[in-house]
Amino acid sequence: SIERVILFSVLISLMVGGIIIILIYISKGTNPIIFFIKQIRDNIEQTVKLGREMGISGREIEMVRSDTERFTEIFIHILPGVLIIGLAFNTLMNYLVAKYLWIRYKGESYFVDSRDLIEWRIPEHFIWLLIGSGILSLIPIGITRYIGLNILIILLFLYFLHGLAIIQFYFIKKNIPSSLRALGYIFILLFIPIIVIGLGVFDLWVDFRG
Numbered sequence: 001s002i003e004r005v006i007l008f009s010v011l012i013s014l015m016v017g018g019i020i021i022i023l024i025y026i027s028k029g030t031n032p033i034i035f036f037i038k039q040i041r042d043n044i045e046q047t048v049k050l051g052r053e054m055g056i057s058g059r060e061i062e063m064v065r066s067d068t069e070r071f072t073e074i075f076i077h078i079l080p081g082v083l084i085i086g087l088a089f090n091t092l093m094n095y096l097v098a099k100y101l102w103i104r105y106k107g108e109s110y111f112v113d114s115r116d117l118i119e120w121r122i123p124e125h126f127i128w129l130l131i132g133s134g135i136l137s138l139i140p141i142g143i144t145r146y147i148g149l150n151i152l153i154i155l156l157f158l159y160f161l162h163g164l165a166i167i168q169f170y171f172i173k174k175n176i177p178s179s180l181r182a183l184g185y186i187f188i189l190l191f192i193p194i195i196v197i198g199l200g201v202f203d204l205w206v207d208f209r210g
Helices: 002-028 032-053 058-077 079-106 114-118 126-138 142-173 178-191 193-206
Strands: none
Touching (some): 032 058, 058 079, 058 142, 079 142, 114 142, 142 178, 142 193
């Protein structure tokens, strides 16, 4: 199934990435993640320095520094979730492109049927994980909050894909041309991702494809 393809690809990528990090740490004595964090903070300091040279007031500079450091801290803690989403999205895109090229040039498919993709949905019990992770993300305790945030953003990504499957279902049902579908997906990504996530969530009760 498509879920197993993506899950195994993400797990293998994470394992390979972890091995690379360990090897770099052993050979150079530097943790790439800590190095990455240091680079971000160095860039913040460079921005602050540039602001001072441009004559920006100290108060405004400190506000920028404070907001940037807060954003950086949050980003660092949700990095596992962002990384998993990035790997899953990349795997999905590679899968769809490979499937398209294979069907076009080989004339038959060894991949998951397209009908299965447009009817794909998240298991119903995942809604409790969504609610639970949302509650955890609101608890003002560092590690608990960030665990909740990581789970939450991964689930929101899955519900976004669920919503996309619903939209693709109606694109095909209404025979929308491929060029217009592409424009529609660009519009969705840029302007209404929250609405698409909502479609995925409320499909549990409404069943938009029923």
